[in-house]
Amino acid sequence: MSAIPIAEDVLEPAVEVLTLRQVAxxxxxxxxxxxxxxxxxxxxxxRRNGELVVPAIFLTDENEVVKGLPxxxxxxxxxxxSPSEILRWLFTADESLPGMPIEALRGNRGREVKRRAQALAF
Structure with a gap:
């Protein structure tokens, strides 16, 4: 079994997170x-306060992973x-979206977010 990739905690302290148990x-x-x-x-x-956590915004109100995030x-x-770079990108405001890519994914603008992610590869 491979190791779980863990990002640096580049999130603002106010970002709500859930433990793996809470997500489960x-x-x-x-x-x-x-x-x-x-x-x-x-x-x-x-890893926050010694525990693995996931940003709560990654889950929908229906308790599913936000469409387009994976x-x-x-x-x-x-x-x-890297996981840290991805997290930083998802939570960095982009005036042309507008807002953060994770907010755009939650707002059913996944196609635009994915297009921008693909453009970063070049």
């Missing part, structure tokens, strides 16, 4: 499934971006 409970799945989602680049975790992460991983 919201998914109605065991923690091992959340760990596999992290290994499969469907989510990104950081694909965007995969595009950036394949382009050589």
């Amino acid at each position: 409970d919201r998914f109605g799945r065991p923690v091992s499934r959340v760990q596999q989602a992290l290994r499969d680049n469907q989510l990104i975790a950081v 694909g965007t992460i995969t595009v950036l991983v394949d382009s050589g971006y």
Whole structure:
């Protein structure tokens, strides 16, 4: 079993995070499934106060991974971006979007976010 990739905690302290147990409970799945989602680049975790956590904004109100997030992460991983760089990019405001890429994904503007992620590869 491969190690879970962990990003540096580049998030603002005010960003709400969930423990892996909380994510698992919201998914109605065991923690091992959340760990596999992290290994499969469907989510990104950081270590905060000694515990692995995931930004709550990565989950929808229906307790699913935000549509387009796994694909965007995969595009950036394949382009050589580290988990920390991906997290920083997702949470950096872009006036031309407008807002942060993660907000655009939540707002059903995933196609534009993915296009921008693909453009970063070149």
